[in-house]
Amino acid sequence: MELAERFWKRADMSGGPEACWLWQGRINPKTGYGEFDRGDRRIFVDRSGHQALAHRVAFFLYYGTINQSLLVCHTCDVRICVNYVHLFQGTHKDNAQDAVRKGRTLSGERNFWCQHPEKVRRGEDHNMAKLSDQQAEDIQKRYASGDISQRALASEYEVKQYTVWRIVNGKRGTNA
Secondary structure (H helix, E strand, O other): OOHHHHHHOOEEOOOOOOOOOEEOOOEOOOOOOEEEOOOOOOOOOOOOOOOEEHHHHHHHHHHOOOOOOOEEEEOOOOOOEOOHHHEEEEOHHHHHHHHHHOOOOOOHHHOHHHHOHHHOOOHHHOOOOOOOHHHHHHHHHHHHOOOOOHHHHHHHHOOOHHHHHHHHOOOOOOOO
């Protein structure tokens, strides 16, 4: 059986030419992408050297070539879609920009840390903390008294002056 015939037998094209053609063969449980054992390893050189990703094979079968330095990306965002009309080649940057345009990235208010502020380690609980919460409180009190400069406090506590500035200006533990 010819390679193309073997491949297209595993694609559900029942939705028509504009619909997603869903891969019915093996789907990688970790990545969610379809995989095709092409038999002839000389035809498709994929990054892993094992199975060829089904959407890359579909792109090759239709367009006749794949630029190996580029990704084959989906306009439909369906990982098991093998409809060549939904596929385009692009760089990692192109793919990332496409994801941002479509709202598939968790940025701004949708970011994990905005959704779960209770999981953000702050103060002495942070793994990069140089001072305890008590030391930070002492720095605030001593600076507020007006008897010592930020630079002197930084030297005494062996931290940068900027760290002291953040503490006395209430920026400690934030991204400000």
